[in-house]
Amino acid sequence: xxxxxxxxxxxxxxxxxxxxxxxxxxxxxxxxxxxxxxxxxxxxxxxxxxxxxxxxxxxxxxxxxxxxxxxxxxxxxxxxxxxxxxxxxxxxxxxxxxxxxxxxxxxxxxxxxxxxxxxxxxxxxxxxxxxxxxxxxxxxxxxxxxxxxxxxxxxxxxxxxxxxxxxxxxxxxxxxxxxxxxxxxxxxxxxxxxxxxxxxxxxxxxxxxxxxxxxxxxxxxxxxxxxxxxxxxxxxxxxxxxxxxxxxxxxxxxxxxxxxxxxxxxxxxxxxxxxxxxxxxxxxxxxxxxxxxxxx
Numbered sequence: 001x002x003x004x005x006x007x008x009x010x011x012x013x014x015x016x017x018x019x020x021x022x023x024x025x026x027x028x029x030x031x032x033x034x035x036x037x038x039x040x041x042x043x044x045x046x047x048x049x050x051x052x053x054x055x056x057x058x059x060x061x062x063x064x065x066x067x068x069x070x071x072x073x074x075x076x077x078x079x080x081x082x083x084x085x086x087x088x089x090x091x092x093x094x095x096x097x098x099x100x101x102x103x104x105x106x107x108x109x110x111x112x113x114x115x116x117x118x119x120x121x122x123x124x125x126x127x128x129x130x131x132x133x134x135x136x137x138x139x140x141x142x143x144x145x146x147x148x149x150x151x152x153x154x155x156x157x158x159x160x161x162x163x164x165x166x167x168x169x170x171x172x173x174x175x176x177x178x179x180x181x182x183x184x185x186x187x188x189x190x191x192x193x194x195x196x197x198x199x200x201x202x203x204x205x206x207x208x209x210x211x212x213x214x215x216x217x218x219x220x221x222x223x224x225x226x227x228x229x230x231x232x233x234x235x236x237x238x239x240x241x242x243x244x245x246x247x248x249x250x251x252x253x254x255x256x257x258x259x260x261x262x263x264x265x266x267x268x269x270x271x272x273x274x275x276x277x278x279x280x281x282x283x284x285x286x287x288x289x290x291x292x293x294x295x296x
Contacts, residue, residue, distance in 0.1 A: 007025075007027055007046075007050075007053050007054050007057075008027070008054055009027045009028065009057065010025055010026070010027045010053070011025070011026060011027070012024065012025040012026075014072075015093055015096050015097070017092055017093075017095075017096050018092060019074075020068065020073075020074050020089055020092065021073060021074040022065050022066070022068070022073045022074070022089065022093050023045075023065065023066045023071055023072035023073045024045075024063060024064070024065045024066075024093070025045060025046055025053075025063075025064045025065075026061065026062060026063045026064065027053055027054065027057040027062050028056070028057025028058065028059070028060055028061050028062045029061050030059055030060045030061050031060055031061065031102075031103065031126070031283075031287045031288070032060065032061040032062075032063055032097075032099050032102045032103070033056060033060045033061065033062050033063065033102065033103040033104075033105060033283060034063050034065070034090065034094070034102050034103070034104045034105070034114075035048075035049050035052070035053070035056075035062060035063065035064045035104075035105045035106075035110075036065070036067060036090065036104065036105065036106040036107070036109075036110025036111070036113050036114055037049065037064075037066075037067060037070070037107060037108075037109075037110050038107045038108030038109050038110055038111075038265075038266075039070075039108055039109030039110075039134070039150070039201065039202040040108070040150060040167065040168075040172065040187070040202075041150070041153045041154075041159060041163075041164055041167070041187065041188075041190075041191035042164065042186070042187030042188060042189070042190035042191035043070055043071075043109075043187070043190075044066050044070060044071035044072075044190060045064035045065050045066050045067070045071065046064055047183070047186065047187065048107060048110075048268070048269075049064055049268060050269075051268065051269055051272035051276075052268050052272060052275065052276055052279075055272075055276040055280070056276060056279065056280055058280075059280055059284065060103070060280075060283065063097070063102075065090070065093060067086055067089070067090070067109070067110065067113065067201075068085065068086055068089045068201070069086075069196070069199070069200075069201025069202075070190075070196075070201055071190065075193075075195040075196060075198075075199050075201070076199045076201075077199075077201045077202075079203060079206040079210065080206055080210060081210070081213055082201075082202075082203075082214070083112050083113060083116045083134075083135060083213075083214055084116060084120075084213075086109070086112075086113040086116070087113050087116035087117045087120055090113060090117060091117060091120070091121055091124065094124065100124065101123070101124055101125070101126050101288065102124065102125065102126060103125075103126050103127045103128075103129070103283045103286070103287070104117060104118070104125055104127075104128055104129070105128075105129040105131075105268075105279060106128070106129070106130055106131070106133060107131040107132065107133075107266070107267075107268060108131070108132055108133065108134050108239065108240065108265065109134050109202060110133075111130040111131060111132065111133025111134060111135075112133050112134035112135040112214075112216070114128055114130060114133070115128065115130065115133060115135065115216055116135075116216075118225060118227045118229075119216075119219065119221045119222070119225060122225065122226065122227055125227050126227075126228075126283075126286055126287060126288060127227065127228040127229065127230070127282065127283055127286040128227050128228070128229040128230070129229075129230045129232065129279050129282060129283070130229065130230070130231050130232070130248070131231075131232045131233070131266075131267045131268055131275075132232075132233050132234060132237050132239065132240045132242075132244075132265050132267065133231070133240065133244070133248075134214075134240060135214050135215060135216045136215075136216055136217055136240065136241075136244030136247055136248060137215065137217050137241065137243070137244055137247055138205075138211065138214060138215045138217075139211050139212055139215040139217075139218065140215075140217065141241075144238055144239060144240070144241060145171065145238065146167070146171035146172070146237075146238035146239035146240075146265065147239050147240070149163075149166065149167045149171055150167060150171075150202065150239065151202065151203065151204055153167070153191070153200075154197065154200045158197070159188070159191050159192055159197070161184065161185070161188050164184060164187060164188050164191060165184050168183075168184055168187070169184075170238075171238045171239060171264070171265070172238075172239065172264060172265050172266055173264040173265070173266050173269070173270055174234065174236050174262050174263050174264040174270060175262075175270075178270070217247055217251065222248075222251050222252060223251055223252075223253070224253075225252050225253065225254075226253050226254055227252075227254065228254050228282075228285075228286045229248070229252055229254060229255040229256070230255075230256050230258070230278070230279070230282045231245045231248050231249065231255060231256065231257045231258070232258050232260065232267045232268075232275065232278070232279075233245040233257070233258070233259055233260070233267070234259075234260050234263035234264045234265055234266070234267050234270065234271075235259045235260060235261050235262070235263060236261075236262060236263060236264050237263075237264055237265045238264060238265065239264075239265040240265065242259060245257045245259065256282075258278065260274070
């Protein structure tokens, strides 16, 4: 799947530590940016950010991993605390790459991972850019139809092209006609990896305690979080409710919120030009001055 994405100056490698293996692609130089993809079936770092890496790499060192459980990275995510497990692996990756501080961009599940990293290790995070992040108000209402589609992908008859096509075209984006069959097929093939089928990375919360742990709106640390944060949310998101953006804006001390009209859950893909511009500007404003022009 990653071979299908053509990005100038891209290099890829594996990082192994603590019985984990993370597949990483990166491009550009300068202050580092970690871009964390969503949790949909067959998701990978490069497929999620195919329209963004090259633009952001003009000013930053852009690091795009396949998160734990996805793509070419090792499989298996702790059901008792999936956001915490993902955050631990990504913080471990930063340690292995000798990166003390970084901007983090996260979409959906990647947004939940990014937010958890900022709560666990605020000194490591220069800024957050969150697109329709997971884990906001999730215990305060029933799941959306889009999230139900996502969580049911590996249940029942198991993964099928039609399930994935329906999710992507009817729930992931505002205008499904913009999604090619090639993209659907690439994600489908990634989703049927036997290791992924044996241990799907995104599952329903493990009991009430697990559900509460996955709802950031119930985490008291959210009110104390000073990390500069930009929340980008599609006004027509059918996976994670756009009202979550206002919850973050009201709760976090330093949070800006933008809504994108006629946009679904995939802001960085559906509105790539605007996303790239506002994200680069925001991260530029919050890049530590002493490190702005250095490569980690």
